[in-house]
């Protein structure tokens with residue numbers, strides 16, 4: 002039987018009276034560096050209570066240097082009838098002065114994965130009894146909820162036999178807090194963290210889904226289903242509608258595949274219903290990128306089912322924005338196509354015409370992301386959005402520049418760039434701005450059309466792509482996020498399991514939220 006969703010809720014209990022399978026006790030390095038016997042040692046009364054109940058097992062672990070509180074360090078004790086749980090997990094939070102929400106997400110995720118492997122089902126984490134180094138209880142609770150949902154995520158929809166081993170999931174996570182007022186505050190913070198975690202996991206599911214299932218039409222159906230669940234308005238344009246709009250660049254990419262393209266438009270009308278959208282999100286939705294006639298090498302090509310990670314980020318973010326009922330008007334636009342070689346595929350040398358009349362010489366059919374985004378950006382620009390943010394697995398160049406640590410971003414507007422940067426910092430999704438100087442325009446000048454889709458060889462390919470997109474946003478404040486290095490993790494780390502990360506979902510929700518409450 003498939004496990005139910007993880008339940009996360011506050012509980013008015015102390016660590017001495019919680020009954021369940023496991024209890025997590027987070028401690029900073031400062032807690033453990035104090036000399037045993039000193040007055041400050043394990044000064045928090047309820048930790049002392051647990052320590053006493055365990056005949057000083059916590060103090061002994063610290064004295065023996067078996068546990069020092071380093072970030073994500075874990076030490077397991079077996080209370081054997083002395084507490085209401087079978088397992089007590091000491092969890093390191095690192096140095097108090099360096100404690101952040103992101104470190105809490107990370108440590109929570111690693112602790113829960115550890116307990117999951119031990120088959121724990123009902124788990125609690127001490128909140129009141131922990132010294133969170135000055136962080137307020139709301140951001141702590143939110144980070145715990147995010148860390149739990151993100152860290153325990155698994156994509157096992159297609160696991161047959163192997164799945165049986167993984168069906169024992171953690172069922173519940175209680176955040177222990179005795180103070181009734183703070184329990185109420187915990188509740189709404191857990192709610193926010195849950196929305197962010199679920200929205201990201203929705204994106205991860207879509208990205209991990211294979212391309213034979215997740216065609217452009219299926220992506221549109223899934224968008225319609227989640228829109229219905231979340232009260233988003235949704236519209237889907239088919240090939241005929243896109244032809245009428247003159248989306249020649251998008252249709253040129255799509256023409257090689259028997260899976261026809263779609264343009265998906267989602268709308269959350271919060272705030273003033275008549276106002277123009279304060280924000281438009283555009284996500285690259287290439288459900289599979291074989292490269293087209295400029296075909297890719299076969300090694301690693303299976304990862305190209307994830308070339309719609311930008312689209313998934315937009316869809317995930319829209320569900321989160323709706324679930325939080327943000328008082329702001331946001332649209333999400335997803336061009337969904339498949340890029341395959343075939344007898345009907347577009348050729349290098351073809352010249353296509355985008356919706357705004359710009360002609361584009363197609364040098365390399367594998368640089369298809371910018372082609373579909375050009376039409377999607379024209380379309381979105383016409384909706385009159387006041388700000389544009391696009392998300393795309395666009396270039397190998399950004400991976401050369403930033404590896405898989407930071408998402409590269411580009412902008413034509415200082416204020417929006419700053420807001421996106423801040424949203425990334427708040428969510429722990431690291432960003433780095435790259436330049437867009439006019440001199441780079443050389444890279445995309447064509448001899449026979451207004452633009453060409455690649456050029457310059459190894460020279461600044463991520464910047465060339467961004468300059469290309471810039472042509473389609475006019476003067477609207479715009480940010481382009483190139484997530485090609487960050488959408489996929491090769492091995493599990495912190496709250497990021499192996500596979501699709503769902504990167505930028507939380508940043509985009511945070512951005513929408515900051516716009517909602519600033520205006």
Ligand code: BES
Pocket residue numbers: 290308365367368369370394395396397398455462485
């Ligand atoms: N979806 C790819 C991005 C990509 C590149 C993924 C390399 C994995 C590895 C994108 O559509 C693409 O193919 N970009 C090419 C463009 C090049 C042909 C100008 C790239 O960046 O290598």
Ligand code: ZN
Pocket residue numbers: 290292366367368369370
């Ligand atoms: Zn490509």
Ligand code: ZN
Pocket residue numbers: 287290308367369370394395
């Ligand atoms: Zn691509």
